[in-house]
Amino acid sequence: MRVLIAGGDGYLGWPTAMYLSRRGHEVAVLDNFAKRRWEMERNVEPLIPICTLHDRVKAWREVSGRTMELFVADLRNYGVVKEALETFRPEAIVHYGEQPSAPYSMIDHNRAVFTQVNNLSGTLNLLWAMRECAPDCHLVKLGTMGEYGTPNIDIEEGFIEIEHKGRRDTLPFPKQPGSFYHLSKVHDSHNILFACRIWKLRSTDLNQGVVYGIDTDETLLDPRLATSFHYDEVFGTALNRFCVQAVAGLPLTVYGRGGQRRGFLNIRDTLRCVELSIVHPPQAGEYRVFNQFTETFNILELAELVKKQAAQLGMDVRIQHLENPRVEAEEHYYNPRHQKLIELGLVPHLLSDVLLTSMLERVREHAHRIKQDIILPHVTWDRRRAADARTPRART
Numbered sequence: 001m002r003v004l005i006a007g008g009d010g011y012l013g014w015p016t017a018m019y020l021s022r023r024g025h026e027v028a029v030l031d032n033f034a035k036r037r038w039e040m041e042r043n044v045e046p047l048i049p050i051c052t053l054h055d056r057v058k059a060w061r062e063v064s065g066r067t068m069e070l071f072v073a074d075l076r077n078y079g080v081v082k083e084a085l086e087t088f089r090p091e092a093i094v095h096y097g098e099q100p101s102a103p104y105s106m107i108d109h110n111r112a113v114f115t116q117v118n119n120l121s122g123t124l125n126l127l128w129a130m131r132e133c134a135p136d137c138h139l140v141k142l143g144t145m146g147e148y149g150t151p152n153i154d155i156e157e158g159f160i161e162i163e164h165k166g167r168r169d170t171l172p173f174p175k176q177p178g179s180f181y182h183l184s185k186v187h188d189s190h191n192i193l194f195a196c197r198i199w200k201l202r203s204t205d206l207n208q209g210v211v212y213g214i215d216t217d218e219t220l221l222d223p224r225l226a227t228s229f230h231y232d233e234v235f236g237t238a239l240n241r242f243c244v245q246a247v248a249g250l251p252l253t254v255y256g257r258g259g260q261r262r263g264f265l266n267i268r269d270t271l272r273c274v275e276l277s278i279v280h281p282p283q284a285g286e287y288r289v290f291n292q293f294t295e296t297f298n299i300l301e302l303a304e305l306v307k308k309q310a311a312q313l314g315m316d317v318r319i320q321h322l323e324n325p326r327v328e329a330e331e332h333y334y335n336p337r338h339q340k341l342i343e344l345g346l347v348p349h350l351l352s353d354v355l356l357t358s359m360l361e362r363v364r365e366h367a368h369r370i371k372q373d374i375i376l377p378h379v380t381w382d383r384r385r386a387a388d389a390r391t392p393r394a395r396t
């Protein structure tokens with residue numbers, strides 16, 4: 001199948017491109033390198049050095065013998081999006097090409113507006129270009145479990161059957177997202193649903209949990225094929241930050257009480273979920289939603305797991321609770337369904353002691369590159385505290 005990966009230079013986009021290419025799909029990657037600019041803006045970089053996308057594509061050809069087309073293109077530019085679809089004629093588009101950080105979207109007015117304009121206009125351009133030149137193409141769009149928030153009822157996969165005043169209907173599941181970034185994903189979902197309904201496009205919206213993991217079978221083939229690993233307050237996830245803090249001899253900083261429960265999955269499962277979505281496409285006009293995660297943890301449980309594994313490696317780690325920079329429930333009910341990808345054949349790689357140990361060991365190999373001053377949170381959600389405050393407070 002001909003698959004276009006939008007955001008193909010990213011943490012998930014690049015490994016997905018190699019994974020699908022290795023399985024015989026004809027793959028093209030598209031990116032405008034915005035992430036690399038945001039990194040410079042924040043003076044952060046991935047812990048493990050990564051090559052440029054041009055060099056990665058070249059290295060992939062040397063290592064695998066397979067070619068990949070490369071589009072340097074901004075999804076906000078309708079002309080280049082259309083041109084990419086006309087030239088490459090994809091049968092599936094995997095759309096990762098968005099600003100992916102909640103804290104980034106909460107820094108200030110500019111970044112909130114940028115996040116929504118970037119994410120919404122990129123997706124809208126893809127939808128219009130599909131309508132114009134690839135109406136049978138399948139859009140596999142990366143959304144997030146954060147679209148749902150943490151309601152006090154079970155979370156369904158995209159839709160809920162409701163009875164109201166004696167009448168029944170199946171409607172989109174209510175969304176209560178927790179940042180301007182998460183809101184951008186909700187707005188995208190509405191736009192995609194609408195386009196499928198009116199233009200008979202087909203799409204799978206993958207409401208993905210937090211992804212962890214550094215290596216895939218393909219990144220391990222050559223150091224030039226490595227993917228990014230962020231651990232800073234803006235682009236790093238809690239698990240990545242904890243691994244780096246453990247290796248650097250810093251306390252593992254848990255936001256608030258740490259009872260925030262979320263869905264997680266291994267990067268290898270992300271690749272498999274995308275593949276399963278592609279090879280089992282929806283019907284024309286169908287918009288479907290899969291909740292893409294394999295297990296849930298709360299933040300304190302994650303910190304405890306890292307602490308335990310780090311101790312096995314001789315690291316003496318303590319956990320510190322910080323005042324929560326976000327506005328979110330710190331104890332809550334959380335029971336989202338995640339059956340549909342399992343039914344299609346996903347066999348999860350769960351977060352094991354072995355995997356955590358290998359993450360800690362990989363981080364330790366690059367310990368000399370850790371910048372300790374980029375880990376603690378300064379971006380806050382609360383308007384009574386400065387948005388980019390300088391001193392995170394320990395919670396007593």
Ligand SMILES: NC(=O)c1ccc[n+]([C@@H]2O[C@H](COP(=O)([O-])OP(=O)(O)OC[C@H]3O[C@@H](n4cnc5c(N)ncnc54)[C@H](O)[C@@H]3O)[C@@H](O)[C@H]2O)c1
Nearest residue numbers: 007009010011012032034035074075096097098100142211
């Ligand atoms: N990584 C996770 O844990 C996670 C969890 C849930 C959802 N997601 C979603 O999955 C997608 C990929 O996440 P990631 O972690 O790989 O992020 P990433 O930032 O590493 O990759 C995103 C890529 O998209 C590119 N991009 C952004 N705007 C663009 C534009 N206008 N035109 C062209 N390219 C553009 C960036 O340069 C970057 O290379 C994102 O949409 C993210 O919201 C990620």
